[in-house]
Amino acid sequence: MWNDFITEFSRQLTPQLWQLIGMSSFETVYMSFIATLFAVVFGLPLGVITFLSQKNQALDNPRLNRILEAVINIGRSIPFIILLFDLMPVTRFLVGTTLGTTAAIIPLSVSALPFFARLTSNALGDIPSGLTETAKAMGTSVWQLVTKFYLPEALPVLIKAMTLTLVALIGYSAMAGAVGGGGLGNTAISYGLHRNMPYVLWVSTVIIVIIVMLCEKYGNKLADHFDRR
Template sequence: MWDNFINGFMGQITPQVWQLIGLSTYETIYMSFAATVFAIAFGLPLGIWTFLTQQNQALASPKINRVLEAIINIGRSIPFIILLFDLMPVTRFLVGTTLGTTASIIPLGVAAMPFFARLTSNALGDIPSGLTETAKAMGTTVWQLVTKFYLPEALPMLIKATTLTLVTLIGYSAMAGAVGGGGLGNTAISYGLHRNMPYVLWVATIILVLIVMICERYGNKLADHFDHR
């Protein structure tokens, strides 16, 4: 039994395949981290604005808040595989192609943006109201309130939100690989399924699980480091 397993494994996982898996691992990490940066760059301001326009907050505006909430909720409701195809014209316009790892960053980032915005809004909402009242009593501006009080206080929760977003995007990146997005998902499908190489599929799956575990472990450690409560 073990001889059959070893022979089958060595027959499929050749040095050339290991090189391909290594490149695919790099592509997955590149896609996931770049898309996370994209999601934070646009999702953080959206989440802050959504929170600030809630009732009893610094920029309270029910109408604006309803619009922002609708944007976040609609964005989170669209399945990623559908969004991937919907954004193909935009991706082609921005990148010049809809295939490859760089092209996948656009739909990945757009998919994660409302998700991170919701996590940001929730994180700011968990800040004790007493801190807000103290800051307002000191005569702080909205910008000072956000940068000097809200963001530092919510930093541990925002780091955990970033970790959760990154882990989610690692899973999405494998889905993007199904339509030519590159990465471990593309390798698993192209070789593991289409070429009937199950060991490649299992190796790609194990690497994806390890990447997720490492991101969660060190993301939570970083959040605990900044949590002084």
């Protein structure tokens, strides 16, 4: 039985296929990290403004807050697979195609942006009110309040939010592979399912799990490093 397993495993996972799996692993990491970067760059300001526009906060603009809350909630409510198809015209306009890893970054980034914005807003809301009152009493501007007090104080939580976003996008990238997005998801489906090669599917799954575990491990370590509490 063991010999049969080794024989079938070797038959399915040829050197050429191992090379493909290696390239697919790189594509998964590439898509997930770049999409996380875009989500942080655009989601962080959105989350900060959403928090600051709440009642009794620095901007105190309930109307603006309701609009931003609606944008975030609607964005988080759209299933990724539907968003993937909805954004195909935008993706084609921006990168010239809807296939491949670079094209998949567009829907991945858009799906993660409201998610990270919500995590940012929640992280700032958990900062002790005494700290912010002290900062306001010192006559700080809104910009100084955000850059000197809010963000440094919330940095460990924000790093964990980035890690959580990255882990979610790794899972989404596998889903994007179902429609030609590349990465391990595409390899698992194209070879593991369509060509009836279950060992390729299992190996791809194990690699995704390992990538997630490594991201969580080092993301939490980085957050603990900046935790001053």
